Amino acid sequence: MSRWIQEGDNVDITNEREKGTFDTERLSAWIHGGTDVLKRRREILEFVKSVDDFKDPVPIEFLSREERILNNARKVVAMTDNTDQIDGSDFFGEGMYYQALTMGRDLHAMSLHYVMFIPTLQGQTDDEQLDEWLTKAISRAVVGTYAQTELGHGTNLSKLETTATYDPATEEFVLNSPTITAAKWWPGGLGKSSNYAVVVAQLYTKGECKGPHPFIVQLREDDTHLPLKGIRLGDIGPKLGINGNDNGFLLFDKVRIPRKHLLMRYAKVKPDGTYVAPAHSKLGYGTMVFVRSIMIKDQSTQLAAAATIATRYASVRRQGEITPGKGEVQILDYQTQQFRVFPQLARAFAFMAAATEIRDLYMTVTEQLTHGNTELLAELHVLSSGLKSVVSWDTAQGIEQCRLACGGHGYSQASGFPEIYGYAVGGCTYEGENLVMLLQVARFLMRAAEEVRKGTAKLADIGAYIGRTGAKSSRLTTHHHYTDVQLVEDLEHAARKQVFRAYDRLKKAQQHLKPEDAWNSVSVELAKASRWHVRVYLVKNFLHKVSLAPQDLKFVLVDVARLYAYDIITSSIGAFLEDGYMTSNQMNEIKEGIYECLAKIRPNAVSLVDSWDYDDKELKSVLGRRDGNVYPALLEWAQNSQLNKTEVLPSHTKYLGPMMKDARSKL
């Protein structure tokens, strides 16, 4: 008996756990940041399990949208009633875990209140405003959201259509939506739950447009919760995922708000309408960088959940005989299964390692910013944008691979996958569409390439390889003697080559095209360069973290890290062969390396995923249950189906029954 092995468990999964060659508990501590953190996780878990208001009446996939919204509202009030149970300052750790346990993958009415509304107030209000609004927001006297994106306008903020026109006569701003495309669209909790929002609108004063600015706006009346005059808003309808949240739309018909509702830490409008421009132009970064940093952790958590489900299920699922007469084998023994699932497991480890790093960087930058130091802000911006893009895409793909590896049952909502995928894949689009993000990273890379060519480059750490000359060919002999240093050199070679390939094509295009058209004409190559840049970072960071792990964990982590790196290389063979940097023999070595990694990971696979420390309460998957007793649980789960509440449905009574009866009478 242990945390993972208990009486009554499926025999196959117990065997897997017993043959694991490392201490799961020690790896859990390594992943989550120490035994103290692990202890706190379990305390939080016990607390959440002990509160009735956190219990779902039935698994939430059986609830209608209306029921989910209601269920989530109860839980979010309970969650915020009990924030004293966690260390609120540790949002990346205790905060996210507490929220995942209580709210699942559905978000909730106050998601944007905490992730966007309050941080914006903290970052954009002047002192007087801060006093008033932060107090109200933190006490939950108001529930706010963040309304920026419009029906016809996303990434390109300068084209937002909502206007806020200053009227000096009454010292008010008049908010207006001049067109349908100006409707605010998407903000979480906007449709039904929030009564306030930070609204981003084009500020007009003295007949001039000063660009988009944030305003705090009351949307619904305190007592009745009805929309205020001139405000039209509602839910935007069902989505691929996160249907327990009321993402909303919002239209203004000349709504007046006091002058002081412009958030005035940076830009100001004086009573007479004089506009005072902000001293620094880009200090609005903070919130987005914060959200993107959280996203790396969040995405890695979703991918790890998927890999956990697929690995555990593959250990209890038996199908097909490898050796006739020996009985059906665990599908985890199929090489094709390992090849599908283990790279996802490896990615999840790599992304978690990056999440820790980006959290630390975010903390450092936040600390620096309080002293007005913006040194690392640009680097954090580039890195978080690039990581967000690569990690969210690989995560989405990886989740689907894990789902498909579970066969038919992966398609059932009992598996948890539809929910996990729907939730995670949104990350490819929100907080900066992935391709747009990659092209932002490419701006940095093209500047770096330009400086390298000019000999003026001063590239710190992450981008330093761009300025190096590098070898003409890989030093790889056999994969058994392939060092971390050589491996990173090879990846850096591929990345550098793509950076300069894009750069040279850009320069060439600029000779006959306008700069913007030239940029567009090479944008596929630019995006590719950015992906390489981020992948190099991911591998380096993961290898580095593994190199610091204690010996009794390192030996297993090394295989995981190698699988992650080899998978990247063999997914882009051309990048290493096309300039003769590697030979096909060398590439074959890496392919062999993959098969070896798969075989070495196989006996520890279940213990590896156990070490992520998912409780069933968090995982929410019948296929991924700790105890491996999947089939009875599936049958039990299905009994909750809405359709099983009545034996004979109206569809029979009204349509199919009469049709059959009529036909029988004519036979």
Add this chain to the structure above:
Amino acid sequence: MSRWIQEGDNVDITNEREKGTFDTERLSAWIHGGTDVLKRRREILEFVKSVDDFKDPVPIEFLSREERILNNARKVVAMTDNTDQIDGSDFFGEGMYYQALTMGRDLHAMSLHYVMFIPTLQGQTDDEQLDEWLTKAISRAVVGTYAQTELGHGTNLSKLETTATYDPATEEFVLNSPTITAAKWWPGGLGKSSNYAVVVAQLYTKGECKGPHPFIVQLREDDTHLPLKGIRLGDIGPKLGINGNDNGFLLFDKVRIPRKHLLMRYAKVKPDGTYVAPAHSKLGYGTMVFVRSIMIKDQSTQLAAAATIATRYASVRRQGEITPGKGEVQILDYQTQQFRVFPQLARAFAFMAAATEIRDLYMTVTEQLTHGNTELLAELHVLSSGLKSVVSWDTAQGIEQCRLACGGHGYSQASGFPEIYGYAVGGCTYEGENLVMLLQVARFLMRAAEEVRKGTAKLADIGAYIGRTGAKSSRLTTHHHYTDVQLVEDLEHAARKQVFRAYDRLKKAQQHLKPEDAWNSVSVELAKASRWHVRVYLVKNFLHKVSLAPQDLKFVLVDVARLYAYDIITSSIGAFLEDGYMTSNQMNEIKEGIYECLAKIRPNAVSLVDSWDYDDKELKSVLGRRDGNVYPALLEWAQNSQLNKTEVLPSHTKYLGPMMKDARSKL
């Protein structure tokens, strides 16, 4: 004014249509099989639009599962009431189109009745049984499904657990589910709608197991529709897609059925229990091959729908300025957007071309089988298995690319994508899990490779390249002078190389492993070989079809076909470089070829997708509307949200409202 251009349309989409350089109507006719077919499609469309019972009360994404089931039952009765409106013998054409128009992507209570139940009766009953059951099924006096898969058993039929034990005393079979894992699981319409099923069970007679056999079983009472004694069944709960169907579970507790309910065309059990084995062992193929053949058409239709939505939306969506001050551009002008969407468009064309081919092959085989000729059956089996696997995977990936290319709105169910994806991706798993299918194709390829090595190969058409020697290097000079013949040679080289790579590794592994373990140890390479084999077929077939097109269509189709082929090549650069078959200069030529194809397709993109002839009734996408008036339609669509029926939700009244009020009182 024309079919596609109408008054009041979005100006941008009209411009796109006006600048198209070919006749959309002529391409539609080419795609669908002639002007007569096109005319019939429009007649069917008009008919469907004219029948009230086919109208959804609100877009179906706003319905609960119970409401969807009810809505679908009304429609399916109307659909089958009116089959005289179509040519029922043309299932691939009129049948599928009629069903898509009436039922959408939700399937229905009688899907398996028509696709599995009736064909199984036709294929597996003796003459007496046929008379009785086919009459009942066709008249709709019974609604049947096909119950084979079990909770714990899918692909490996020999391990099914449901038993049918013959009792000569009463001349009955006793159906029993000895364990939970024996529960029948997944059959469409089994949960609530069907009252009959073909049940596959292990036949026991005289103490011996004779393997899985099909039985016809009544599940529910004629008049009350209540389950018969000993039968426990119900819905298996919500899924990733197709939630308007009641996929079900079914458990037998010693249920007795007459001896004559064994379908006895091939195997028989005599009254005394004597088992008569079938003369031919593999004649059960028919139904699965039929379903897989339909799937190619069905999947290509889904991918084409996705490409239609993404292309049309990208033509009306403006975002970002390429040239400052010139206004926001259509996102279809971004190279990255073209690079995401156009390859999906090209795939859809390629898959449709394959669907036609496989339909013709299926027809030929069916005709041959009536004369006892099984010559082409194996080929059809291999080809349909391989195509099913490659096409369903590429389709799923392609749909998601199209969705992501639509930014945030792609995530809304208004886009249609969540429905399309959920529906299509199921195809990766049902009717033979994709990897299992690929490994079946690999068995054929390994036999072929063996014969080639032995000099005994007689490979027809599709596999002939395996036996050729081929050149040592590609004949490609520039992509402008790259002929179809050279292109196919190059793809065949890559495929052949992978076939023999897998073969050689298999032989090597067999030296020290048991055959089955050897097979498993190279299965990743085997699956890869199968994918290449299928892709070569897809390209050859598409190029061939295009080569036969009339000149006024060929010029645009050529670019589409080239994009399809180039995309395959550049996605596997290593396959062409690793043995020095291509140089990196040659590969660069192909990369340039892609950019040129993108640019050439750009002005015809909207007309190309129009030519698939989707009516809004079939497409069901606010983003993909013919008229391009997306934004007002999105706002209107959202008003249907379940959450918008009440201004203040119970979640506020019960939980969030009191929380805020309490906080306000303490401020």
